[in-house]
Amino acid sequence: MFESAELGHKVSKGKYKKLVPALRADLLDAQIELFKHGKFPVVLLISGQDGAGKGETINVLYEWMDARFISTIAFSQPSDEERSRPAMWRFWRSLPPKGRIGIFAGSWYSDPIGQRLAGSMSKIELDAQIDRINRFETMLINEGALVLKFWFHLTYEGQKQRLKELESNPRTAWRVTKWNWDRLKTYDKLQKVSGHMLRMTSKAAAPWIIVEGTDDRYRYLTVGQTLLDAIRAKLAAVKNTVAVESAPMLPQPSTINLRSVLSALDLTQSLAERSYEKQLAQWQARLAELARDPRFKGRSVVCAFEGADAAGKGGAIRRISAALDARQYQIIPVAAPTEEESMQPYLWRFWRHIPSLGRFTIFDRTWYGRVLVERVEGFCTQADWSRAYGEINDFEHELSEAGVIVVKFWLQVSQAEQLRRFKEREKIAFKRFKITAEDWRNRKKWDAYQQAVCDMIDRTSTGEAPWTLIEANDKNFARVKILRTLCKRIELELDGGLKEI
Amino acid sequence: MFESAELGHKVSKGKYKKLVPALRADLLDAQIELFKHGKFPVVLLISGQDGAGKGETINVLYEWMDARFISTIAFSQPSDEERSRPAMWRFWRSLPPKGRIGIFAGSWYSDPIGQRLAGSMSKIELDAQIDRINRFETMLINEGALVLKFWFHLTYEGQKQRLKELESNPRTAWRVTKWNWDRLKTYDKLQKVSGHMLRMTSKAAAPWIIVEGTDDRYRYLTVGQTLLDAIRAKLAAVKNTVAVESAPMLPQPSTINLRSVLSALDLTQSLAERSYEKQLAQWQARLAELARDPRFKGRSVVCAFEGADAAGKGGAIRRISAALDARQYQIIPVAAPTEEESMQPYLWRFWRHIPSLGRFTIFDRTWYGRVLVERVEGFCTQADWSRAYGEINDFEHELSEAGVIVVKFWLQVSQAEQLRRFKEREKIAFKRFKITAEDWRNRKKWDAYQQAVCDMIDRTSTGEAPWTLIEANDKNFARVKILRTLCKRIELELDGGLKEI
Known part of the structure; x- marks a missing residue:
């Protein structure tokens, strides 16, 4: 699952400086077309390991694009209004409207992964969750959404290195807590659980995109370029789809006789x-x-x-x-x-x-x-x-x-x-x-x-x-x-x- | 304040049966015109003493009108999402849109009255709250809303009687708790606090309407007829107002010279x-x-x-x-x-x-x-x-x-x-x-x-x-x-x- 994201991908400063202006201009153009078009939302999941650069990447996306058409929704502990309703309610209320990009920092994957890591969810329950997630995302896609799921990956040594770097910089030291170091100890287990989840929820219409998290420039460019290509492809597809029916039809059975659950009702029943x-x-x-x-x-x-x-x-x-x-x-x-x-x-x-x-x-x-x-x-x-x-x-x-x-x-x-x-x-x-x-x-x-x-x-x-x-x-x-x-x-x-x- | 609501108003069953069909038809007509017109919302406050028939009256309004254009918002303890925002946030999020009737069972009055009764709010704080409420309601009215505030009143003996009646009926006994009986003990204090509040917040555009709570039929008819008259009057007023400016204008000072806080800025300031x-x-x-x-x-x-x-x-x-x-x-x-x-x-x-x-x-x-x-x-x-x-x-x-x-x-x-x-x-x-x-x-x-x-x-x-x-x-x-x-x-x-x- 993560092999291609352990190759030490790197982009030089020179190459980065050369590539960014065009990418940025194109992303902005695509974003404006998306907004003007107003036909579909972009649901962008930014997930992955601690220290793999999720927050930084979101900030770069904000810098490259127009913040007016993006919203970032972060999910920590649910509020009591959320807790007193079905688990998916908080995600439904946070969906971006058509024409906009909604970045999910944390998502419907966070809780199952966290619970499985903590041992409070069985494998069977996890698979039930996975099934539910697949149905939810399929619905989103059928409703027209562009669903993009990024997973930022680090090797064990890479993650340790990142955490140390963050800790040594006074501006970022606060982000590393004992919790992060404890979590590093469960590195192998997280790889197993997330690997399983990603495999089971990677579908043609909403594949997981695994990105090596080590090199900032590589990560930014990869996410930016993937997002650009996906929006462009979707915009083109929407334009070309006039009235093509894409979902499978139900066969319509001919009515052999007129007897139905409705005609079988005794409508003469009354009450004085x-x-x-x-x-x-x-x-x-x-x-x-x-x-x-x-x-x-x-x-x-x-x-x-x-x-x-x-x-x-x-x-x-x-x-x-x-x-x-x-x-x-x-x-x-x-x-x-x-x-x-x-x-x-x-x-x-x-x-x-x-x-x-x-x-x-x-x-x-x-x-x-x-x-x-x-x-x-x-x-x-x-x-x-x-x-x-x-x-x-x-x-x-x-x-x-x-x-x-x-x-x-x-x-x-x-x-x-x-x-x-x-x-x-x-x-x-x-x-x-x-x-x-x-x-x-x-x-x-x-x-x-x-x-x-x-x-x-x-x-x-x-x-x-x-x-x-x-x-x-x-x-x-x-x-x-x-x-x-x-x-x-x-x-x-x-x-x-x-x-x- | 409450004198007229202690006269023992009563409506006979016969008169009630005679009056209701026409009132109901008119209310429904007015409600439909309100909805079609879509120019203003009705903010309907149902307040008053325990046992004075608030819930029953709301149910009767639902029966007389079309529930599709009414919503009832009840305020008990604020949720944590509400608690972590300014106090008025929960009322703003509950306002009915134009064309609809929003019934407030409990309102921005409940908390100040409750706190003052409990002794946790000083008279000065109460008056600051009252000032704030007046400004809020003035804003609603200037924004076009029809604000109707009902206070259901009972005498001490009347309230005691109502609570006993409710208690003796197995269908309503659950509604009377020790809390209600305790609250009866503070009857005089409630009269004083609510009397003060009602006096200070009764304005021409949003007067308090005190209704004797003892007789159900009298209460239903009074609320129904008042609501009808108010919607009709407002509909007529909105139609006749073409472009009449109703709020006071600010005098527009002529600019004596061109010097202003803006022209005084030193725009040459820069940073290398x-x-x-x-x-x-x-x-x-x-x-x-x-x-x-x-x-x-x-x-x-x-x-x-x-x-x-x-x-x-x-x-x-x-x-x-x-x-x-x-x-x-x-x-x-x-x-x-x-x-x-x-x-x-x-x-x-x-x-x-x-x-x-x-x-x-x-x-x-x-x-x-x-x-x-x-x-x-x-x-x-x-x-x-x-x-x-x-x-x-x-x-x-x-x-x-x-x-x-x-x-x-x-x-x-x-x-x-x-x-x-x-x-x-x-x-x-x-x-x-x-x-x-x-x-x-x-x-x-x-x-x-x-x-x-x-x-x-x-x-x-x-x-x-x-x-x-x-x-x-x-x-x-x-x-x-x-x-x-x-x-x-x-x-x-x-x-x-x-x-x-």
């Missing part, structure tokens, strides 16, 4: 008013209890609501929120992304609303928009929505692993009932706003939507984040079923969770 | 290369030391750079960042606001980048854009930039009070030197992007800009956040003066700070 009032009160009281169960302090709930227009999402959400303390939940209506959101990967705008421990986030429409409305209306390519199923499963898996209880509801109404509700809404003043021309338009695509829903359920109803289908022709029945499902699910989770498969 | 190299190294080393001084862990630095185009801001910033660890600073280039930023008060986009403890944020152009480019180019009204001086002083005062070291540099170059640099930039490939048609255009307004700078310095160079004018015709001289000023200032602050006036 008196019985509804009683059961509603009962489950709301139960939900209120669960929300203040001491065990809930270490958990959180993400509630996802999907359903046709007028299926009763809003009313159901209000029956949940009525049982909760206003300080404990947030309702997030999902509409078109804002400018800042559209400069980020698709799931970014959902990650930003992930609740901290002890809290609820209720999404009124969700990340499933990509495989529902965006698919049916053609707002994204088939490649995009085809890969979304896997990305969404990964996303929900991240949440579940961190103790977030993910509860997903699909509210199903019949076409006749939807029509009745549309007409009713048009009559009642304070519901009038709820019915728009778009709603009438969507009705015409009923079958396409039903097919999309069935695919969604098939591909994303997982053990840890199952879909619950709600027969929603009768609002009373729907609301009670939703509240009951939510309560039972939280109960189950607080009692120790779903059985592992 | 050898001397520069030596001093630069010396001050960079000092800055590096200061940044890792243990005492700096409890402080942070906000560095503001302003200056004409080509004055050398970027180069100076790089000389600072080169002395720092990339993990310790962030450079924020200030350009046009994003969509999300433009939906917020002017200062919001700067607040979001305020560093946490132990860190630096360097702004390349700043919040002073309002009184420089926006003033000169007419991008905002005179009313807006006139009030900006005071708002900016308040902003920097908030930072200073919290231990943030605010260091502001104006880089002054002569017109001749600027021209020389423009021409030079056009020649050098990797600096070409830095010179645009706009730069040439701005040059024509030189005098107007110089006047704006002089006004800015006069009005915003405060003891706690002084401007340092940098003679920047010679880059060497400028960079060393900047680094030296920054170091001296941090030293002074770490040694106990500026003397109080």
